[in-house]
Amino acid sequence: MPSPTDFLELLQAHQELVLANALLLGEFPSPSGGEEDRIKFLAERFSTLQDVSIDEQGNLQAIIPGKNPNFNVLIAAHADTLLTNKADQRLTINVGPESITGPGMADNTIGLATLATIPDLFEKLGIQPEANIILLAHTKSQNSHDLAGLRFFLENFKRPIHAGLVLEGITLGRLNHSCLGMVQADVICRVHQEPGTRWEAAENAMIIMHRIIRRILEIPIPQEPRTSVILGSLRAGKTFNRPPELARLKLEIRSEEPGKAREIRYQISDILDEISSETASDCSITFPALRKPGGIPFNHPLVAAAREVQEELGLKTTTGPSYSDLSILIEHEIPALTIGLTTATNLNESDETVALPPLLTGLAQVFGILQSVDTLESILAI
C-alpha cells in the first residue's frame, strides 16, 4: 500500500491532468444557479463511469465502483464561483510553471478540477478503492442559494453515505471536522425622503444604519464558548452629495454554543424594531442562511487518520470549524472533513492565483486520506 509520500511521487507525472481540467473548466463562468457549462463538461469527463447523472438541482453525480459494494464515500466540490456571471462569456485563465490564474480559480475551480480528475488518477495509479467513491459537483452553494444543491443531493440520494470529503481549493493544511452555529443576516434600512426636500435636509439611510451598527457592536459577545459577529458588507449611496434612501448591511453570527447565534439574532431584530420606530424608517432583516453546530470530535478515527496523512506530508494541520458545505453533511450525520488543496493569492479578484507546487501535496493528501478511509470500513460502515 503506497504511503502518502509515495503518492507524491506517483502523482507527479499526472498532475497536468488536473491542470488541464482546471484550464478547461475555469473558462466557463459559473455563478450560483448558472453552473450548467461546468456540469456538462464534467458529465463528459465522467462518461465512462457508472451512474453518471445530473439531478433536478443541476448537481452532477458519478460513481467509481469500489471492491465493497456496501461501503460509500462521498467526495464533494461546489461547482459555482463568486465573481463570475454569464455575461462574461468566457473567462481568461493563464498558467505558468508556478501558478494558475483566473477568476474563481481558488474557490473553487481547482477543487472542482481535482474532483474531475479523480477517476483518471485512480486509473493511472492502478488502484481500485474499497469504497464506492461517489463524486459530486454540487450547485447553488453561494449566497442566497445557501448550498441548495448539496442539500437536495443529501435529502434524495438513496444509498447510505459512510464518510464525506469536501474539496476546497484553499488552504492546504486545513482540516475541518465540525461546524459552528451560524446565522447570516441581511439588514436593509430605507428612509422616506419627501419630494422637493433640499439634499442637506433629507433623511439619510446611512446615518440610521450607522446607529444600527453601533448598537449591534454593543451586544455582549462571550469569548468562551467562541462567538463572533462579523460585519461583512455595507452598501449605501452613489455619489458625494445625495443622502441615500437605502442602506444595506450583511453580517454573520457564529457560535460554538448551541442557541447562542439564535439569541444574538433576536437581539439584532429587537434593535431594528426599536430604531425603525424611533426614526420612522423601514428597517427589515432576513436570514439567508442558518446552521446548527455539530460535527465529529477531534479524536474521531477519521480526523485522526487525516491528521496522520497531513503530518506525513509535512503539513501543519489547522483544525477549526467550517461554515459551509461541511455543515450540510453534518446535518445529515455523515462523518465528514473539509480539506484544502493548495495556497492562493489575490482572493476574490479577477486574477485569483493558485500556487502549483503545493497542489501536488494537496493531491497526495486526497489519495492518502481516501486510502485511510478504506481501512476504516469496519468503523464507518456499520
Add this chain to the structure above:
Amino acid sequence: MSWLKTNTYHHSDFADLEALCKEKAESGLKISLCIPTLNEEATIGKVVVILKSELMDRFPLIDEIAVIDSGSTDKTGEVAKSFGAEFYYSGDIMSSTGFKRGKGENLWKAIHQLKGDIIAYVDADIANIHPRFVYGLIGPLLEKPEVSYVKAFYERPLAFSQGIRPTGGGRVTEILVRPLFSLFYPELTQLFQPLSGEYAVRRETLEKIPFPIGYGVETSHILDVYKEDGMKAFAQVDLDQRVHRNQDTNALGKMSFGILQSFLGRLQDHGKVSDLAELSSVYRSLQATGTEYEQIEKEILEEERPPINTIPEYLEKFPR
C-alpha cells in the same frame, strides 16, 4: 456530391477519441503537433497543458508536441518545457540553411525536426484552446486516404467582449483572398477560411511544396496543393469559435501586401497571367500627426523556402 458537402466536417464528427485513436493505431501513422511561437509566454503554457494531457496522456492520439520558436525574448521556452513540450529554436534546425524570421520558416523547419507522418500546426495565441483544435484537424486525414491537407475554419461568436474579436470569415479573406479566388480559382472559394493558421498535413505533401516565410504561407500552400493534387486533397473542419487578439487595419494591410506577392507569383507560375511587371517589395502607408503628413515605408519581402525534399540534410534524415 460537391466537395463542399463531402469534405467539410465538424469537429464533433471526431469527438470519439477512443475510436479515433483506434483508427490511428490501425493506420500505423505517427502524428506530430507543431506550435510555432514568437513571444507567447502568456498563452503557451495553457496550450501545451491542455493538448498534452488530453491528446497524449489521456488518449494517445499524438506522438510528440514541439514548440518551434523564432527567437522569443520572453519566457516562452521555459514555460513550454516546464509543461513537457519539446522546444526548438528554429535557427538550430537544419542550420546549414540559415535562419529567417517568420512563421513560415518555423513551419518549414518543423518538417525536418518532427517525426510524424502527419503534422498538425496550431498557433499559440488561441485564447480558448481546446483539444478539438487538434483532433478535429486530424480526423479527416485518418478517415480519407486521398485527403492530405486539412484546414480549420471557425464560427463568428454572436457577442464578444472588449479587445477580442471573432475571426469569422476574416477581413483579409473576405476582401482580398475570396475575390482573388473567385477570379482565378473558383473551386477554392469553397474554403471558408483559407488563411486560418491551424491545419494538419501529410508529410509527403509538406515536403514537396515551397514555404513563403511570412504572410503568404497559407495562400501559397493552398494554390500549390490545388495545382498538384486538386480539390480532393483538401478537407476543412468547423472548429466552432476561436478567440484571439484582434489586429488593426494597418497590420492587415501589410499582411495583404505579403499575400498578394505570393499570389501574383503563383498566378504567373500557373500561367494564369503573363508579363507581370516586377513587383515592389516596399509597403507604403501614410501617417498624419497634426498637419505633418508623412509616408512610412516598410520592406516586406515574401522570401520562400524551397520544397524541403530538395535539401540534402532533410533527405539524409528522411531517406527516400
